[in-house]
Each structure stands twice: as C-alpha cells, then as structure tokens.
Amino acid sequence: MIQNKTISCEKGSLTVAKLVERIASVTSCESLEYVELRGPLQLEVCDTLSQLTELGTLAVMEDCSDSFAKKAFEIVSTVTTEITLYRIPFESKEEFQTFLKSNLNYLKINSDFSMFTLDHLLVTNALKLKLREVMLSVTDISQFLTKWFHSKCNSRLKHRSLCTLGGINETCLRKY
Structure with missing residues (x-):
C-alpha cells in the first residue's frame, strides 16, 4: 500500500513484483509495511522480498501454496516484525515445530x-x-499458563492472546 492505496496490475501489464521494485527504486524505499502471499510460488515476488531490509507483516493467505510460504519465510525471517498465518503451510508436525x-x-x-x-x-x-x-481445551490452556508463569517453556514470550470460538469457564483456569 502506498498512502493507503493498494497496488494492483492488470493482466499483461507490469507484474506486481516489478511495480513494487520500480516504486522502491524511485522512492529509495527498502521496506514494506504489509505483504500478503497468495497463490502458487512466484519467483519474482521472492526476488523482490529478498531486497527488503525491513518488512512489517508477512501474511500467508488461505490460497498460498506451501512452497511459496516456506520460501518467503526463508527470505524474510530476519527482517520481518510479524508473521500472520491464515493457513498452516507445513505438512508435518516436526516441520511446523521447527518453524515455531x-x-x-x-x-x-x-x-x-x-x-x-x-x-x-x-x-x-x-x-x-x-x-x-x-482449538485448545481448557486443560491445555491451563497447563500452558502454568508452565509459562513458572518459566518452564518459552522464555521469550512476553505477551499472549488466546481468542476462543466457544465460551471458556474461567473457574476451570487456575488463578495466577
């Protein structure tokens, strides 16, 4: 987005990656605030991402291919502030845990x-x-909070937010 306007291209014109590249060149911009990954692997977009020195949010949308998401993570993991997943692009539990x-x-x-x-x-x-x-059970949430408060997991985690689909009986959670 540039001044709250979305960049888009009509079919047959410049690709979005080339357009972003040209705008970045003219404005000496080395960062983007928000990038959504959609569809199959797009090498042009990966090339553009590799030129960034800062990226606010990288969002993996529901229609993004696993290979595209993984390649983007590889490229921007050191320069992005936030990663938002609307789908999990990992095929195995081990691969997902490595990312986490x-x-x-x-x-x-x-x-x-x-x-x-x-x-x-x-x-x-x-x-x-x-x-x-x-989907996490009340027991899972309670166990996590207990371990987190007693520093038995993730020493870096400072803020957490859990939004549940159903109601949680807070009396089932321990008081901290």
Whole structure:
C-alpha cells in the first residue's frame, strides 16, 4: 500500500513484483509495511522480498501454496516484525515445530488448525503470540499458563492472546 492505496496490475501489464521494485527504486524505499502471499510460488515476488531490509507483516493467505510460504519465510525471517498465518503451510508436525522454534517477534495464527496442540504452544519461541480459531481445551490452556508463569517453556514470550470460538469457564483456569 502506498498512502493507503493498494497496488494492483492488470493482466499483461507490469507484474506486481516489478511495480513494487520500480516504486522502491524511485522512492529509495527498502521496506514494506504489509505483504500478503497468495497463490502458487512466484519467483519474482521472492526476488523482490529478498531486497527488503525491513518488512512489517508477512501474511500467508488461505490460497498460498506451501512452497511459496516456506520460501518467503526463508527470505524474510530476519527482517520481518510479524508473521500472520491464515493457513498452516507445513505438512508435518516436526516441520511446523521447527518453524515455531524460530525467534519470531510476533506470530499470529488465524486458522482453524486441528493439528495445533499444547506441544506446539509450549515450543513456540515468539516474543508475542496471538491465536484465533485454534482449538485448545481448557486443560491445555491451563497447563500452558502454568508452565509459562513458572518459566518452564518459552522464555521469550512476553505477551499472549488466546481468542476462543466457544465460551471458556474461567473457574476451570487456575488463578495466577
């Protein structure tokens, strides 16, 4: 976005990657505030991402391919402030846990991801974590909070936000 206007291109004209590249060149801009990844792997976009020295938010949308998301993570992991996942682009639990262990500043997961468990939550090494539409039981949440407050997991985590789809009986959670 430039001055709150979305950049888009008509088919047959410049690609979005080339347009962003030209704008960055003219304005001496080395950063972007927000990038959404959609569709299959786009090498031009990856080339553009590799030139950034700062990226506010990288959002992996529901229609983004696994290979595109993984390549983007590889490229921008050191320069991005926030990663938002609208889908989980990992095929195995181990691959997902490796990603969660990386030193992310802010990780938001907005995905009904049934494979997300207490174990994933415990290995997450993000400084800030926000979960929406992730199905965790009251027991899982209580166990996580207990371990977090007693520094038995994720020493970097300073802020966490859990948004539940259903009601949680707060009396089932321990008082801290």
